[in-house]
Amino acid sequence: MTVTEHVRPTAAPDNAAAQVLSAEQRYADELAFLAAHDDGARPPGWALTPRAVVTFIRGSDGEALSLPADRRGRPGGVDLPASMTFAPKFVGERSLVERCVVTLAGERGLLLVGEPGTAKSMLSELLAAAISGTSALTVQGTAGTTEDAFRYGWNYALLLAQGPTPQALVDSPVLTAMRTGRVARIEEVTRCLPEVQDALVSILSDRRMNVPELSGTGDGLIRATPGFTVIATANLRDRGVSEMSSALKRRFNFETVHPIADAGTETDLVRRQATAAVERAGAPYTVDDAVLDALITVFRDLRTGRSGEGWDVERPGTVMSTAEAVQVAASLGLAAAYLPGGDPLDLVPGHLLGVVRKDDENDHARLLGYWDGPVRRRAEDGSAMWRRLWDLRASLR
Numbered sequence: 001m002t003v004t005e006h007v008r009p010t011a012a013p014d015n016a017a018a019q020v021l022s023a024e025q026r027y028a029d030e031l032a033f034l035a036a037h038d039d040g041a042r043p044p045g046w047a048l049t050p051r052a053v054v055t056f057i058r059g060s061d062g063e064a065l066s067l068p069a070d071r072r073g074r075p076g077g078v079d080l081p082a083s084m085t086f087a088p089k090f091v092g093e094r095s096l097v098e099r100c101v102v103t104l105a106g107e108r109g110l111l112l113v114g115e116p117g118t119a120k121s122m123l124s125e126l127l128a129a130a131i132s133g134t135s136a137l138t139v140q141g142t143a144g145t146t147e148d149a150f151r152y153g154w155n156y157a158l159l160l161a162q163g164p165t166p167q168a169l170v171d172s173p174v175l176t177a178m179r180t181g182r183v184a185r186i187e188e189v190t191r192c193l194p195e196v197q198d199a200l201v202s203i204l205s206d207r208r209m210n211v212p213e214l215s216g217t218g219d220g221l222i223r224a225t226p227g228f229t230v231i232a233t234a235n236l237r238d239r240g241v242s243e244m245s246s247a248l249k250r251r252f253n254f255e256t257v258h259p260i261a262d263a264g265t266e267t268d269l270v271r272r273q274a275t276a277a278v279e280r281a282g283a284p285y286t287v288d289d290a291v292l293d294a295l296i297t298v299f300r301d302l303r304t305g306r307s308g309e310g311w312d313v314e315r316p317g318t319v320m321s322t323a324e325a326v327q328v329a330a331s332l333g334l335a336a337a338y339l340p341g342g343d344p345l346d347l348v349p350g351h352l353l354g355v356v357r358k359d360d361e362n363d364h365a366r367l368l369g370y371w372d373g374p375v376r377r378r379a380e381d382g383s384a385m386w387r388r389l390w391d392l393r394a395s396l397r
Contacts, residue, residue: 291332
């Protein structure tokens with residue numbers, strides 16, 4: 001076998017073999033159930049009612065929703081269940097989700113802002129999946145993103161052969177959303193250069209796109225279909241990277257996604273997502289709850305700059321986000337499953353050091369200061385868990 005034969009790509013995997021499923025694939029049964037369950041008024045182009053979108057994202061508060069027998073049939077011959085309970089998929093204020101839904105129902109742009117790791121992208125994906133049935137119409141903003149990502153490009157082979165024709169036009173995800181009346185997603189919009197961002201101004205205000213190369217024909221002006229709108233995300237840490245113009249800001253409703261306020265809720269979320277990550281890797285999650293509680297305590301203390309006991313803590317420059325906590329918890333679970341023989345607690349300082357040293361080398365000293373403060377005090381108060389962590393201080397060197 002040659003090297004070329006060895007690395008030849010195989011056919012695209014089906015959903016069962018995919019590493020990560022999109023929201024509309026992962027929750028296809030829930031979306032189908034809600035579409036059949038709530039037959040109320042829908043904004044133009046919406047797959048679900050606004051009320052059902054909120055239920056899909058925030059859950060049904062433990063209530064089982066019932067579906068009449070005459071609504072259970074669906075194509076393919078597999079009936080929907082008679083009832084279904086919806087767990088929350090986004091941990092945050094219900095009022096935030098409701099404001100987002102109302103904004104999108106009014107076909108206004110929505111900008112989700114917040115610290116990194118606060119699930120802005122996940123909320124954007126869930127909203128798009130519930131409203132449009134797809135979250136795939138997405139542009140990832142970077143310094144290299146061009147205006148074509150928001151407007152259109154060309155199939156240059158056809159362009160050379162035929163000239164500018166509708167067949168040679170290559171729609172951007174935004175243009176596809178305009179044509180089909182769906183939600184377009186733009187991740188990290190402030191990472192795009194200002195002149196690229198401003199391509200959105202006319203799209204969001206005029207709800208049409210001019211194609212000068214096709215002017216004089218019926219295809220020279222593309223109008224947005226009812227239901228089209230845009231969800232963008234931006235990190236507060238990126239403020240000033242490529243500041244949005246005032247004109248573009250006015251086209252969006254801003255909603256801030258805050259870190260999870262309740263420690264117990266955050267711990268439950270981290271445990272759930274870390275468990276899922278380890279199980280995807282083919283192993284059970286066996287990390288003790290006490291270790292996980294200690295991990296979340298450290299993250300929250302360093303994130304807020306104050307311990308639960310009221311002691312001041314010097315905050316590191318890096319963001320101690322819930323997403324980072326999930327990654328550390330999953331790493332502890334994988335180590336326990338595949339490299340057994342030690343205590344997962346012994347690995348916590350090393351993983352924390354890997355988190356805090358990403359942005360500022362001085363954060364190493366801040367982590368040591370945290371060990372010399374709250375960790376030492378808790379150890380002196382008699383906690384065996386914190387005593388063990390204090391004894392591991394040398395591993396932070």
